[in-house]
Amino acid sequence: MTAAEVQDRIRSDHDQMFAQQEPITGPVTLPEALARALKYNLDHRVKQMEIALANRILQSASADMLPRLALDAGYSNRSNYSGGTSMGIESRQVTLIPSTSQERSYADANLNLVWNVLDFGVSKVTAEQKATDVLITLERRRRVMQNIWLDTNEAYWNAVAAQRLLPDLNRLITKTRRALGDSRKMESTAAQNPEVALNYQKRLMKALEELSKLRKEMTLAKARLGALMNLGPGADYRVAVPKGMDVPGQLGRSLEELEQLALANQPELREEDYKTRIRVLDVKKAVLRMYPGLELSLGGHANDNSFLYNNSWFDVALRLSWNLIHAIHKGPAEKREAQAHVELADSRRMALSMAVLTQVWVGHARYQLARDDHALAGEMLRVENRLGELTQRGQQAETRSQMDVVLASAETLAARMRQEVSLAQLHASQARLFHTVGVDPLDYSLFAVKDYAFSQVPVKDLTQQIEQQLARPL
Numbered sequence: 059m060t061a062a063e064v065q066d067r068i069r070s071d072h073d074q075m076f077a078q079q080e081p082i083t084g085p086v087t088l089p090e091a092l093a094r095a096l097k098y099n100l101d102h103r104v105k106q107m108e109i110a111l112a113n114r115i116l117q118s119a120s121a122d123m124l125p126r127l128a129l130d131a132g133y134s135n136r137s138n139y140s141g142g143t144s145m146g147i148e149s150r151q152v153t154l155i156p157s158t159s160q161e162r163s164y165a166d167a168n169l170n171l172v173w174n175v176l177d178f179g180v181s182k183v184t185a186e187q188k189a190t191d192v193l194i195t196l197e198r199r200r201r202v203m204q205n206i207w208l209d210t211n212e213a214y215w216n217a218v219a220a221q222r223l224l225p226d227l228n229r230l231i232t233k234t235r236r237a238l239g240d241s242r243k244m245e246s247t248a249a250q251n252p253e254v255a256l257n258y259q260k261r262l263m264k265a266l267e268e269l270s271k272l273r274k275e276m277t278l279a280k281a282r283l284g285a286l287m288n289l290g291p292g293a294d295y296r297v298a299v300p301k302g303m304d305v306p307g308q309l310g311r312s313l314e315e316l317e318q319l320a321l322a323n324q325p326e327l328r329e330e331d332y333k334t335r336i337r338v339l340d341v342k343k344a345v346l347r348m349y350p351g352l353e354l355s356l357g358g359h360a361n362d363n364s365f366l367y368n369n370s371w372f373d374v375a376l377r378l379s380w381n382l383i384h385a386i387h388k389g390p391a392e393k394r395e396a397q398a399h400v401e402l403a404d405s406r407r408m409a410l411s412m413a414v415l416t417q418v419w420v421g422h423a424r425y426q427l428a429r430d431d432h433a434l435a436g437e438m439l440r441v442e443n444r445l446g447e448l449t450q451r452g453q454q455a456e457t458r459s460q461m462d463v464v465l466a467s468a469e470t471l472a473a474r475m476r477q478e479v480s481l482a483q484l485h486a487s488q489a490r491l492f493h494t495v496g497v498d499p500l501d502y503s504l505f506a507v508k509d510y511a512f513s514q515v516p517v518k519d520l521t522q523q524i525e526q527q528l529a530r531p532l
Contacts, residue, residue, distance in 0.1 A: 079288065080517045085298035088214045089528060091287055092499055093520035095210045096203060097512045098288035109199060112192045119188040122181035125173035135163040159365045166361040176351035183343045187336045194332045200498060201325040206286065207499040211489040212482065213283035217297045219478035220276030223471070227273050230471050231266065237464040238262045258465070265468035272475045305432065305481065306488045313422050316495055320418045321411055323496030330407040337403050340396035348389035350380035414494070421491035428480070428487040435477040442466075442473040500527055 059067075079098055086094075141158035145151065241259050284293050311319070321327060355377070360370040449466040452458030500523055512520065 082289075082295050085296045086283075086287075087298040087521070088211065089524040090517065090521045091214050091283060091297070092207060092210050092524050093517050094287040095206045096499070097515070097517060097520060099206055099286060109192065109195045112188070112195045116185065116188040116192055119181070119185045123178055123185060125171055125178075128170045128172070129168070131165070131167035133163070133165045138162065159363075161363050161365060164361060164363040166359070166363075168357060168359045170355060170357040172353060172355045174351055174353045176346065176349060179346045180343055183339050183346065187339050190332045190336050190339075194329050197325040197329045197332070200496075200502075203499060204325070204493050204496070208486075208489050208493045210283065210286050212486040213279060213286055214297065215482035215485045216276065216279035216479075217283045218299055219475070219482055220279045221297055222299055223475055223478060224273065224276055226471060227269060227276070227475070230468055231269050231273065233464050234262055234266050234269065234468050237460070238266070261465055262468070265465065265472060268472050269468060269475075272472070272479070276475075306429075306484060309422075309425070309491075313419065316422060316491075317415055317418050319497075320414050320495045323498075324414050324494075325496060326410055327407065327414060330403065330410060334400060334403040334407065337396060337400040340399060341393060344389060344392040344396050347392070348385045350378055353377045353379070417494045418491075421487070421494045425484075425487045425491050428484040432477070432480040432484045435473070435480040439470075439473040439477045442470040446470045498527070499524055 079094075139158040139162055140160045141156050143152050143156050144154040146153055238259060241255050241262065244255060280295075280297070281291070283297070284291075284295065289295065309316070353376070355375045357373050358370075359373070362369060446466045446469075449458050449463050453460065453463050500520075504523065
């Protein structure tokens, strides 16, 4: 490829990646972010194309069930006549003079309809398997949707924390660096006890290190969310900050109920169910191939040969064929192989079910621990706020220095950020548990059909559907 061709490809891909996207007109809420991610995310588009491909394959397999209808026509010409004589078997004497019943030039046409009952049965089973493949692609799309929900939820709450705290964080980092510089000047001029100054600088640098680390994570949060919504790099937008802390509550189901829900809803388990169905149909197909084949043919023919008494005619034929070697040897072997695949699929599904149960238990425990961590972060913030107030009063009473106020402010803001991060992690652990259970961000009846296309649904309508689904208790 030439450099010009590569540049053309780059421009074409860039235009298609961000084409026909509805503009963002205000702060982005979590349902809207998820709606945009589902509609415009490129990974999800790939799954949409896989569903379309599976549908095309199903249509092709269904066509194999139809009988074969063949039309052929032709024209023949030879340099001399085709003819022959007859000879007595015992006397070996020629009994007829050379004669012909075919002209040197003639045209013929044939229309044959052939239907093989065995091929029809095998093609029908194959079509059922291809239809099940479509259901598998739908389950894979479900998992992609759930993955997008998980990633979008985590990125959204991190972006909320960043938008809420980054301005204060940047100001405090500037103040902390200034206080660190003032302390170094005081140390160099012996205006302060060196040991006290160094301990103070140590505490400032630890606070500055933690604040810088948190700022780095928060700065990238909106970029991650924008990438999930398929926005261009560096796109400017704001997220809608929920009122209050919006802390998730206790789960509405017990651990046992969550386990049963996961075993019923997990896309991977449903996919294994469909794969088992395909393997069972393989057994049926192997049995069908051991039966004799019955072929029915019906044809219409026309020929302009003038020697023919009837220049057009119809014929019908019925033929029975049976591959005895296949029925006795290969057929039973294929059946045993297909049954072994069914047993393997059952074992694989049970192993996956055990893994799912473990994931549910771990996800449930992590959610409870995340709630405890968030509660502890809230207590730590309360303590830091109280210490900050006491430090402010001490400065007013001239018993504490401005440096102490800066350090207390840094520690208070760090506690606020830890609480925000713990809230984001709490939402992430809840979304991860929903992901493990197999909860969908949309009502399953809306997209569980092969012809459903997110690209045809406006962002506003999709956002409303997601809001309704998220409002339902687990």
